[in-house]
Amino acid sequence: MIPIRSCIACRKREHWTTLLHVVLVDGVAQADPGHRLQGRGAWIHLDCFEVAKSRSAFQRAFRVKAEIDLEPLAKFVRASRTLNKEY
Numbered sequence: 001m002i003p004i005r006s007c008i009a010c011r012k013r014e015h016w017t018t019l020l021h022v023v024l025v026d027g028v029a030q031a032d033p034g035h036r037l038q039g040r041g042a043w044i045h046l047d048c049f050e051v052a053k054s055r056s057a058f059q060r061a062f063r064v065k066a067e068i069d070l071e072p073l074a075k076f077v078r079a080s081r082t083l084n085k086e087y
């Protein structure tokens, strides 16, 4: 596994433990903090979620044109920020 990944929103390169892994499952973006989900993945800073959302960075990262359901991911990001947890 390559340890350096880039955030899909700001393109900054980071060690993968600093970024949240997101996997597209049936059109739904799922947070994958345990890196267990199968499917096309993307990496993002928690703080870059809003930017990524407004720039359609998820569609680009997952190479899909269809609308992606970001609600489960949005909930995860909100919860993680509340706990001040780092991914």
Ligand SMILES: [Zn+2]
Pocket: 007, 008, 009, 010, 011, 012, 044, 045, 048
């Ligand atoms: Zn970022």
